Amino acid sequence: MALVVSLLASAIAVLSLLFATPASAQTTPAPTPSAGTGDVSSTYSVGGIIRAEDEPLEGVEVSVEGSGFSEIGTTGADGRWSVAVPGPGAYTATLQVDTLPEGVAPRDPDNVTRDVTIGTTNTVNVLFPTGEGTAASGSIWDTIFTRFFYGLNFGLLLALAAIGISLIFGTTGVNNFAHGEMLTFGAIIFYIFTAMGWNLILALLITVALSVALGYTQDAVLFKPLRRRGVGLVQVLIVTIGLSIVLRYGYLFFFGGGTQNIATGIADTVTIGPVTVTLTSIISMGVSVVMLAAVAYFLTRTRIGKATRAVSDNASLASASGINVDRVIRIVWMMAGGLTGLSGVLYGLYRGVTWDMGFAILLLLFAAVTLGGLGSAFGALVGSLIIGIITELSTIVIPPDLRYAVALIVLIGVLLFRPQGVLGRKERIG
Structure with a gap:
């Protein structure tokens, strides 16, 4: 029993040392959430990254709706988008396909919506895989x-x-x-x-x-x-x-x-x-x-x-x-x-x-x-x-x-x- 307690204490100590300093050093600014309508708290948000394979896509729009709330987030130069939502609850994020760059399409055109629930965490990230449509203009080979x-x-x-x-x-x-x-x-x-x-x-x-x-x-x-x-x-x-x-x-x-x-x-x-x-x-x-x-x-x-x-x-x-x-x-x-x-x-x-x-x-x-x-x-x-x-x-x-x-x-x-x-x-x- 003493060995188990010692191991757990050691693990917690190591994790604390590893993450305590870097946590304050992560100075990279987070993506600015899109301004919502009404009284929107920045504590809760839905966001993600949109890329075509390894290349971030800029200017792509994603709409987030739920419980009477509706807002659109737009990706920046790094492919990130974020929408601040009123609080915990169920939301639906929908990729606006017509805002994708020419030659880029969703990998699954019939599945461009994501249902998300904010509860135990205040931020939820969703993914929209793209890029498969770039091969549509070429051959199957x-x-x-x-x-x-x-x-x-x-x-x-x-x-x-x-x-x-x-x-x-x-x-x-x-x-x-x-x-x-x-x-x-x-x-x-x-x-x-x-x-x-x-x-x-x-x-x-x-x-x-x-x-x-x-x-x-x-x-x-x-x-x-x-x-x-x-x-x-x-x-x-x-x-x-x-x-x-x-x-x-x-x-x-x-x-x-x-x-x-x-x-x-x-x-x-x-x-x-x-x-x-x-x-x-x-x-x-x-x-x-x-x-x-x-x-x-x-x-x-x-x-x-x-x-x-x-x-x-x-x-x-x-x-x-x-x-x-x-x-x-x-x-x-x-x-x-x-x-x-x-x-x-x-x-x-x-x-x-x-x-x-x-x-x-x-x-x-x-x-x-x-x-x-x-x-x-x-x-x-x-x-x-x-x-x-x-x-x-x-x-x-x-x-x-x-x-x-x-x-x-x-x-x-x-x-x-x-x-x-x-x-x-x-x-x-x-």
């Missing part, structure tokens, strides 16, 4: 290539986090349900540093270093003592779920429930065939490829990497042959923390930063690891690319809200014919 490209980008950043899950599972047998919060940690810390005006490269390096420290701390304070006490994997699984809840709602308490965009100051775009993307996306993909290549080199060419693979194959035999298993596991946790924190930064650049962003894609990460083969880092890479590409290509024929379900259906289909996954080995199953 242009559309397929465009979705494939974005799927490749999504798959690469998923791979960084999925490899971390795979390495931890391979060396310890633990399915870490707090892994999504490690991703969120990286995104939030990077956002705070950039909001303070830090250099992007310096902010990235320190974010990754802090993510490595988070991985080290989790193993040193929590999981290593549990291993020494011989706690079963089911009990450890429950601990990871509890840790996930503590961290996730800690983020909500300190960071808030809104969606924040990371300001990089890079507005240039790159055209590749029918695809036009921001330079930030190209850099993100390049960073992912370089890091994945570095992980591959580490696992196949370095002494510690070979020891990691040995522990993953058979920890008892590796220990008998002189390998320090605890040291290898500690390195794996640190590597997983750094890779997952970096993945959070890239995902934050891709979709924005929210308190539950890691939890939202945790199931996709586990699907990628399972699809590629449990305990296989290279399998996690293959599974992530499959998941990323399938989810984006599926939006050609189905509403974007259902794309993650398609990825899970593909996972089930593959496992029915190859239970060990694409690159997994049969002896690892069961």
Whole structure:
């Protein structure tokens, strides 16, 4: 009991130190809410960000109605819009399609309204995915290539986090349900540093270093003592779920429930065939490829990497042959923390930063690891690319809200014919 109380106190102290100073440093001005009619309190608002893929859209209008209230919000240069509402209640936000730029259309033209309820939080953010209509003037092959490209980008950043899950599972047998919060940690810390005006490269390096420290701390304070006490994997699984809840709602308490965009100051775009993307996306993909290549080199060419693979194959035999298993596991946790924190930064650049962003894609990460083969880092890479590409290509024929379900259906289909996954080995199953 004393250990549990100590861990909770430590977690609260760490969160307080991380967020107390940056909270006051977030000086980036919030979008000015549109003036409403009547006595409107600025305490409550409905807002969001409208982009065509990665490009913010300016001048797009969204109407908000409910309980006799009606007002229109307009996006600024950063794609943000906000409407102040009278107070808690049910409202309907409707995208004004005719205000979208030429060549841009909603991904789902039949679903341009969002029902929102303001109750437990005073600000609600809604999303209107756009961009799919830009391919309407081109051929179906242009559309397929465009979705494939974005799927490749999504798959690469998923791979960084999925490899971390795979390495931890391979060396310890633990399915870490707090892994999504490690991703969120990286995104939030990077956002705070950039909001303070830090250099992007310096902010990235320190974010990754802090993510490595988070991985080290989790193993040193929590999981290593549990291993020494011989706690079963089911009990450890429950601990990871509890840790996930503590961290996730800690983020909500300190960071808030809104969606924040990371300001990089890079507005240039790159055209590749029918695809036009921001330079930030190209850099993100390049960073992912370089890091994945570095992980591959580490696992196949370095002494510690070979020891990691040995522990993953058979920890008892590796220990008998002189390998320090605890040291290898500690390195794996640190590597997983750094890779997952970096993945959070890239995902934050891709979709924005929210308190539950890691939890939202945790199931996709586990699907990628399972699809590629449990305990296989290279399998996690293959599974992530499959998941990323399938989810984006599926939006050609189905509403974007259902794309993650398609990825899970593909996972089930593959496992029915190859239970060990694409690159997994049969002896690892069961």
